[in-house]
Amino acid sequence: MDYDVAVIGAGAAGIAAARKLTSAGRSVVILEASNRIGGRAWTIGLCGMPLDLGCGWLHSAKRNPFSQLGREAGFSIERTISAWQSQWHELGFSKAERSAARSVWEAFNERIRRDPPETDRASDALDPDGEWNQYCQSLSAYLNGAPLEQLSIRDFLAYDDAATDDNWRVKEGYGSLITSCLPTDAAVQLSTPIRRVALTGDGVRVETDRNALLASAVIVTASTNVLARGMISFDREVDDHLQAATQLPLGLADKLFIRLEGHHGLEPETHLLGNPRDSSTGSYYIRPMGRQLIEGFYGGEGAARLETAGLMDAFAFASDELASLIGNRIRSHLKPLIASTWCAMDWIHGSYSHAVPGASQARILLAQPVEDRLFFAGEATHPQDFSTAHGAWDSGLRAAGEVLAVMTS
Structure with missing residues (x-):
């Protein structure tokens, strides 16, 4: 065998699994299709500010493992109360x-x-x-x-x-915190798309664009959209899991970051909902953590429109919504920074999972091992903390525990 365990995907689930396995003395390789670590956790630095293009809030923060992990690693955990339920000065949406x-x-x-x-x-x-x-x-x-x-x-x-109402943030970026948890004693291969995973006589063969390797066990953390679209080929024994993945599609949520310049008069830690009578409207978090920016959030049809339109058209839409509430004067203070496009992101193709009607049990099925050699993790496999980074993390620990139980039995 080349490795004890191969972990497919370097997001929160893959990092958690690798961390637990290497701590138990197992040899691990993480195979990541993209050119970076983190998956749907992604912090980038622009204009001196860390911006989370993916997950940004530590949901259910008091029981969220990243709260403790962040403190131990020296990250700054911000516990200020979220302004999401408020409407600044009741503009466009009265009390x-x-x-x-x-x-x-x-x-x-x-x-x-x-x-x-x-x-x-x-x-x-x-x-x-x-x-x-x-x-x-x-x-x-x-x-x-x-x-x-x-x-x-x-x-x-x-x-x-x-879920609880405790929602905290990481000043340095949630994505930065998650990627910092990568164990140093795990081998990592980036830009390595997986093409086939096949059960062999005594292990699992993983075929990539670069090479093929053998492992005693494999943990798959690829998104449900990747699995459902057949982007990785599996044996027929995995057909039920792939069917479950089709019932747990990724919804779409995207962010648009807008820089604030000049004397705009906007107060920190405030919020505006663009149009409460439009399901595709933007939700605008103003000056998070005191920064000179607005974080626009769009879901479903609104996010799909953002991705189709591109950065400048999305910025024009956001500017129109904000101007309709604050007044045209705000336009001169708004400058586009960056937008996420998770549906178009290779090897993810969406944001976070939801079960279609009648399919809530699909999460349990997707989490089941196959012949005690092939294991599945990722937010979609968590029975209640799905759609979150901490749910993905816990699922990685669960899958790693299953692998270790088999290897030590």
């Missing part, structure tokens, strides 16, 4: 309207808990003529990257029941 919209969302949540539709389709719990349906759809777009029509109620509630 009364926010109260009415939130009441509809809360009634929707109560309905799916008390009397969920048999279809398991979240949109079927909406009032067909509800005034704030588009607001509810916008929340689903931000939370799930997909409209309520495509969302399993049971899956949504599994996440909601486990």
